[in-house]
Amino acid sequence: MDHNGSEAAGGSMIEGMEGGSHQQDLANCQALQSISEKIQNVKQLSPEACLFKVQEELRKTNRDAYTPLIISIGPYHHGKPELSKMERLKGLYLKSFLKRARGKGFGLADCWKKLKNLKDRPKRYYGDDHGIKVSGDEFVKMLLLDGCFIVEFLIRLGYENEEVEKYDTIFRISGTANSVVRDMLLLENQLPFFVLRELYDMITIPCKLEFSEMVKRTLGFVLPKMNVISIHSTNVNIEEIKHLLEAVHILCQPRLSTNGCIQQERDSTCFCCWFSKQPQANAAQGVDIESHSCIFCKFGNCTCLLCKFGKQQPSTTDDLDAESYHIPTATELREAGVDFKKVGKIGSINSNETTCLFDINFNHNVLEIPSFGLYDDSESFFKNLIAYELYSPDVHPKHFVSFALFMDDLINTDKDVILLRKKGIFISGLGDDAMVSDLFNNLCRGVTYSHDDFYYGDVYKKLIQHCNMPWNVLKAKLRRDYFHSPWAGISTIAAIWLLSLTTAQTVVAFIDLFN
Known part of the structure; x- marks a missing residue:
């Protein structure tokens, strides 16, 4: 090989390598510059951000549950053609809102100015910038139209003496008002609560209530059966309420939050008591309780061997695995001797009602569950409040997530649904029992939660302890197979008595034979 030719070839190879290295450095520089620009253009999420688009993991189970049907509120669904009507x-x-505002001397220009002076604060409530297609004056116009609509709608819904205009198809077409309420309670269909309060303060109406009380008075008639309390009776600062869905969440909370704690169960397992249990009506509570009529147990002198065999130790929760947050289904619990009783009345909105949807207790082998109704909009209602709790790190405990998980464990098939429905725990307007089962089995798909936020920890532990006692299962089987009715019980006792007499007669005969 020619030496000079080799040197030329080597030089060209070096130059090619140097050229490739230069191109690679240039590409890296451009990539770094692009990343730098992207970092500089990223907006810091506002501490006030509380309204987000629902993530795909939650949405995929039922997209319609998070999507408005007839009306858009806020920027996320603003301008959609299907909602333009x-x-x-x-x-x-x-126009009707402005008539009310004139009573305080306000006009359209005053409303516009008030919202304009809020500057960018309302927009900071929305955490997904890519979902906002309006800005500037168009955003203020949206706040004005949507905010005044909500205030005017709540007034018309809450005051019976309000005259409905001929143009108002919401109240003239059956079911439309419920659809509007359903859309108003979607997480993606919200306005900042302070915007609504600012607009509400600009109008005058007879017997005007504070705005949060107006929300209670209005939506208390359309929400599922719950203890709708006054926000003023909670520890919540009204100024800190972020949106209408959060206000509803506050209204639905238990009157006295106990984090799922219940009284210590005093469950006698006396065999003679077990036969003499008689349900007694408690008019004050509206539920049934069981009393033990064994005189020996009342004085602590019961000597029944079967009692001592089946005696349960005092309930403790330290020996249970903290991760065991699953219970058997309703059918399996019944087979383990758990009875079900409803609490309260479906559709009750009496302010004196002492129970709400979350007041679930387990005492004396009885699982008490507040009654409630299930309708076409129930899935959307539960899913959006669950999404709100998941997007709110300051909400503890998470009542709706806990309730959904509880019902998901309790209901596995339509047999569980039939059992609870026959007990009067809920009524279903969904069609068939399989639809109810599917509803509760899908509510928590994609939901991750902390056990510290679970509301029914103590109830679960007591149920698990009950099911782990063989004596409870034996009692339930005896009662179900041999004592399911008074005549069956008498027949069983008579059979045992005859068997005892026959055995005694046989023993006596053997003794006489040997003597």
């Missing part, structure tokens, strides 16, 4: 009605509602 209600825009004309928003204008008519604004």
